[in-house]
Amino acid sequence: MFDIAVVGAGVVGCAVARRFALMGARVVLLEQGPDILSGASKGNSAILHTGFDAPPGSLELACMRAGRAEYLEIRERLGLPLLETGAIVAAWSDDEQAKLPAIAAQAHANGVTDVTLLDRAALLARIPTLSPHIKAGLLVPGEHLIDPWSAPLAYVLQALAVGATVHRRTQVTAARFDGACWQLDTTTGPFRATTLINAAGLFGDHLEALALGEASFTIHPRKGQFVVFDKAATKLLATILLPVPLERTKGIVLTPTIFGNLLVGPTADEQDSRTNAGTDHQSLQALIARAHALIPALEHMPVTALYAGIRPATERKEYRLRHEPARHYIGLNGIRSTGLTAALGLAQHAASLYQTPHTPIATPPWPQAPKLAEHLPRDHHQPGYGEIICHCELVTRREIEAALTGPLPATDLGGLKRRTRATMGRCQGFYCQAHLATLTAGRLDPPLETPHAP
Amino acid sequence: MPPEPAYDALIIGAGPAGIGAALALKSRGIHNIALLERETDAGGTPRHCGHPPFGLREFRRLLTGPAYAKRLARAAFDANIPLLPRHSVLALHPGGTLDLATPEGPRTLTARRVLIATGAREAPRAARLIGGERPLGVLNTGALQAYCYLEHKAPPFTRPVVVGTELVSLSALLTLRRHGIHPVAVLESGPTPVAPWPLSLFPRLLGLPVHRNAALASINGFPRVTSVTLQNGSELACDGVLLTGRFTPESTLARMSHLALSTATKGPAIDQYGRTSDPAFFAAGNQLRAIETAGWCFFEGRRIGEFMADDLQGGLPAPGDELTLTPGEGIAYVVPQRLARVSPLRATLQLRLTEPALGQLHVRAGDTVLLRRPLISAPERRVLLELDDLRPPPGTQHLTIEVAQ
Ligand SMILES: Cc1cc2nc3c(=O)[nH]c(=O)nc-3n(C[C@H](O)[C@H](O)[C@H](O)COP(=O)(O)OP(=O)(O)OC[C@H]3O[C@@H](n4cnc5c(N)ncnc54)[C@H](O)[C@@H]3O)c2cc1C
Numbered sequence: 001m002f003d004i005a006v007v008g009a010g011v012v013g014c015a016v017a018r019r020f021a022l023m024g025a026r027v028v029l030l031e032q033g034p035d036i037l038s039g040a041s042k043g044n045s046a047i048l049h050t051g052f053d054a055p056p057g058s059l060e061l062a063c064m065r066a067g068r069a070e071y072l073e074i075r076e077r078l079g080l081p082l083l084e085t086g087a088i089v090a091a092w093s094d095d096e097q098a099k100l101p102a103i104a105a106q107a108h109a110n111g112v113t114d115v116t117l118l119d120r121a122a123l124l125a126r127i128p129t130l131s132p133h134i135k136a137g138l139l140v141p142g143e144h145l146i147d148p149w150s151a152p153l154a155y156v157l158q159a160l161a162v163g164a165t166v167h168r169r170t171q172v173t174a175a176r177f178d179g180a181c182w183q184l185d186t187t188t189g190p191f192r193a194t195t196l197i198n199a200a201g202l203f204g205d206h207l208e209a210l211a212l213g214e215a216s217f218t219i220h221p222r223k224g225q226f227v228v229f230d231k232a233a234t235k236l237l238a239t240i241l242l243p244v245p246l247e248r249t250k251g252i253v254l255t256p257t258i259f260g261n262l263l264v265g266p267t268a269d270e271q272d273s274r275t276n277a278g279t280d281h282q283s284l285q286a287l288i289a290r291a292h293a294l295i296p297a298l299e300h301m302p303v304t305a306l307y308a309g310i311r312p313a314t315e316r317k318e319y320r321l322r323h324e325p326a327r328h329y330i331g332l333n334g335i336r337s338t339g340l341t342a343a344l345g346l347a348q349h350a351a352s353l354y355q356t357p358h359t360p361i362a363t364p365p366w367p368q369a370p371k372l373a374e375h376l377p378r379d380h381h382q383p384g385y386g387e388i389i390c391h392c393e394l395v396t397r398r399e400i401e402a403a404l405t406g407p408l409p410a411t412d413l414g415g416l417k418r419r420t421r422a423t424m425g426r427c428q429g430f431y432c433q434a435h436l437a438t439l440t441a442g443r444l445d446p447p448l449e450t451p452h453a454p
Numbered sequence: 455m456p457p458e459p460a461y462d463a464l465i466i467g468a469g470p471a472g473i474g475a476a477l478a479l480k481s482r483g484i485h486n487i488a489l490l491e492r493e494t495d496a497g498g499t500p501r502h503c504g505h506p507p508f509g510l511r512e513f514r515r516l517l518t519g520p521a522y523a524k525r526l527a528r529a530a531f532d533a534n535i536p537l538l539p540r541h542s543v544l545a546l547h548p549g550g551t552l553d554l555a556t557p558e559g560p561r562t563l564t565a566r567r568v569l570i571a572t573g574a575r576e577a578p579r580a581a582r583l584i585g586g587e588r589p590l591g592v593l594n595t596g597a598l599q600a601y602c603y604l605e606h607k608a609p610p611f612t613r614p615v616v617v618g619t620e621l622v623s624l625s626a627l628l629t630l631r632r633h634g635i636h637p638v639a640v641l642e643s644g645p646t647p648v649a650p651w652p653l654s655l656f657p658r659l660l661g662l663p664v665h666r667n668a669a670l671a672s673i674n675g676f677p678r679v680t681s682v683t684l685q686n687g688s689e690l691a692c693d694g695v696l697l698t699g700r701f702t703p704e705s706t707l708a709r710m711s712h713l714a715l716s717t718a719t720k721g722p723a724i725d726q727y728g729r730t731s732d733p734a735f736f737a738a739g740n741q742l743r744a745i746e747t748a749g750w751c752f753f754e755g756r757r758i759g760e761f762m763a764d765d766l767q768g769g770l771p772a773p774g775d776e777l778t779l780t781p782g783e784g785i786a787y788v789v790p791q792r793l794a795r796v797s798p799l800r801a802t803l804q805l806r807l808t809e810p811a812l813g814q815l816h817v818r819a820g821d822t823v824l825l826r827r828p829l830i831s832a833p834e835r836r837v838l839l840e841l842d843d844l845r846p847p848p849g850t851q852h853l854t855i856e857v858a859q
């Protein structure tokens with residue numbers, strides 16, 4: 001019997017599980033995928049936003065501000081990185097340039113008061129690689145980069161350290177409220193909890209319908225494709241380049257990553273599938289062309305990786321929060337394109353809706369996230385790592401072993417990649433995948449080898 | 455950390471090219487050298503090519519890759535050349551300083567001359583912009599061979615499609631066959647197989663369908679491959695994708711450093727002595743261009759090792775007074791990309807064509823054709839052009855190499 005069942009271990013569910021566990025509640029986190037971050041949270045732009053362009057007065061803005069503040073407050077204790085790049089909202093036409101003052105005004109209204117307008121000369125002085133077609137820009141110093149996978153992993157590790165339970169490969173298939181408590185049927189057995197928190201992301205509407213009988217919103221999956229350039233590209237751009245915002249999405253971004261790559265994306269493709277995060281050749285080419293147009297020196301830069309993420313968009317732009325106190329239900333859904341930033345804030349918000357008192361954990365332990373940021377010391381800087389397994393991303397055997405053990409070991413290749421970066425570099429496994437198959441034998445499902453050699 | 459004493463020469467990569475160079479340096483009396491290798495064993499890529507032909511010219515014997523790699527390692531050992539295994543070079547700094555990761559902790563090493571011999575690899579799926587989902591079971595030949603010959607494991611597929619018909623695809627087919635894996639088909643994006651006849655018949659001899667003009671559009675399925683979609687829209691059921699060929703130099707170190715890269719080869723640009731734009735750094739082997747045989751790389755390493763010895767002993771012309779070489783019409787790349795202006799030039803150009811050609815090869819300075827050679831060749835064949843007799847007129851800065859019909 002649990003106080004809280006959180007369904008969905010995306011970044012939101014991970015943050016919520018941590019918050020309630022720290023409050024002293026008995027928490028179970030249920031995730032249908034082989035690992036945490038199997039849904040929308042698998043692929044994003046990894047920007048810790050300021051909220052400068054969020055709808056004024058919205059709950060989204062409040063959660064982004066609170067989530068960002070808490071991240072900055074706890075990150076050092078959890079060993080989480082921050083790359084303080086700042087962002088430029090870049091105007092490439094007179095029309096776009098004309099919109100900058102209004103964006104600056106909105107930023108001020110949202111409490112982001114350190115934005116400044118930069119003219120063309122100032123921009124080119126700051127970013128000499130920028131295309132000379134640039135017109136003007138708005139500098140947003142507070143937009144930063146984080147590790148999109150280590151952060152939620154650290155949230156869950158802390159939740160586990162204070163007594164939470166996590167079940168992966170566990171899909172909630174039915175949910176009944178008996179007037180006092182929820183009875184959840186799952187693919188790995190039943191669970192009981194007083195309160196149900198829906199953090200089911202791309203399946204949030206399905207879960208809401210399972211639990212409450214009808215869903216108050218519908219997920220309209222919106223895919224975002226990305227192209228990752230070689231690490232050599234980072235010397236060309238040290239700042240996030242944002243477009244002047246469009247109505248529907250944040251538009252295509254060119255940004256460094258905390259791992260030392262350069263990323264262009266995402267696209268905004270409406271699709272029916274909630275799971276198919278496939279890329280397509282034409283979109284990829286268009287993204288590359290866009291990147292070349294912004295930074296012409298990218299022309300001869302090799303491509304390292306391709307990926308896509310799916311936003312849990314709904315028929316409306318705002319977050320779809322639902323609180324049913326009588327039925328002990330909190331829904332945190334439609335967290336479309338700012339969830340990485342807002343997750344800790346959403347967790348605070350959910351906690352504020354919850355009335356039952358518990359005894360908070362007085363001195364929680366602070367488990368350490370994997371150290372994967374390119375600008376900080378990595379595992380290979382410490383002697384005794386054995387050998388480097390993934391040469392492109394400099395992943396050590398010690399890191400692989402750590403990812404396969406501990407309280408939340410990786411059980412599939414995706415989980416291993418997100419915890420270590422193995423095979424995520426330029427050769428994509430040419431040099432190391434076979435070696436990894438040996439090191440992970442018996443640990444991953446599906447395995448990296450065909451078990452019974454013909 | 456206090457700086458460690460400088461070496462005369464350090465060699466990055468203990469493959470055929472690196473070992474060839476080390477042997478040459480040693481035989482010229484340059485003893486203060488070491489081979490830096492990020493893997494546990496020396497030998498380079500041949501370590502996991504469990505098939506012939508290797509070693510015919512170097513050891514006068516038909517060897518498999520692993521046997522050849524052992525012989526190379528043995529030759530270096532017998533010549534008392536120190537091998538520093540599990541030493542990953544992370545960065546190159548001007549003048550011959552290297553940052554390394556080692557299991558004992560970070561190191562910084564310096565040498566009067568450094569050779570970059572880090573080889574080449576096949577283009578993975580991302581670099582080919584193949585769309586679709588990202589399931590397990592999408593491999594290059596290099597990874598397949600590492601499964602089969604280094605780790606003695608079965609790769610994560612049993613019915614893959616094989617993409618590409620370069621020579622290396624034949625290695626791939628042989629390896630699959632030996633391990634009881636039956637490919638569904640061979641896909642070639644162009645109109646004809648790339649491997650020269652009669653080798654191009656090999657897939658058919660194995661009874662495999664070969665689809666021409668069959669470019670891969672997307673890979674489907676998750677967590678495993680269930681099918682591939684071709685650009686013409688047709689779909690093929692399979693449980694894996696083996697991406698062969700499309701080699702590219704593993705030139706990360708050069709690309710991340712101050713050294714000039716050739717946009718044509720994607721490797722460091724060199725002069726006829728193997729010197730890069732920083733005269734402390736030389737480069738050899740498949741690092742220079744993709745891809746030549748192990749034997750070619752070994753002899754190239756040896757030749758450039760000799761030049762490094764000359765240089766250390768004061769025998770190379772000072773860098774600076776140079777001609778640049780540009781690939782023109784019909785030429786995919788040319789190595790070297792620069793020529794120190796000496797007489798005779800002592801240079802043999804190595805070229806590849808962009809398409810089959812029957813005509814003449816021209817070396818041109820401005821509007822003046824300085825050299826004409828008859829040419830019948832195709833992109834998959836190496837073309838060599840000796841320039842010893844070439845006398846570029848005084849004041850010449852650039853030479854263009856091109857195909858004239
Ligand atoms: C292309 C793109 C770029 C983005 N860029 C940024 C950015 O730069 N900065 C930022 O702050 N945000 C960004 N975001 C937004 C952010 O990634 C999302 O808001 C966030 O990932 C949503 O997380 P979630 O936890 O709500 O959903 P999800 O990650 O989808 O998590 C829900 C989880 O619930 C599980 N689940 C569903 N149903 C069940 C069930 N019945 N039983 C058990 N488990 C179930 C799923 O498997 C899934 O793991 C971006 C998003 C995308 C797609």
Ligand SMILES: Cc1cc2nc3c(=O)[nH]c(=O)nc-3n(C[C@H](O)[C@H](O)[C@H](O)COP(=O)(O)OP(=O)(O)OC[C@H]3O[C@@H](n4cnc5c(N)ncnc54)[C@H](O)[C@@H]3O)c2cc1C
Binds near residue numbers: 472571599739
């Ligand atoms: C699948 C396949 C089949 C082949 N079949 C044949 C064949 O049948 N016959 C034939 O003649 N040739 C064959 N070849 C080609 C042959 O393997 C190459 O020509 C040869 O290995 C190139 O030698 P090299 O020294 O330039 O590079 P490599 O052999 O690749 O050696 C480079 C070395 O550098 C090391 N290294 C790289 N980066 C670093 C770093 N940063 N720090 C330290 N060390 C580093 C690597 O670990 C490696 O040991 C094949 C190649 C492949 C991939």
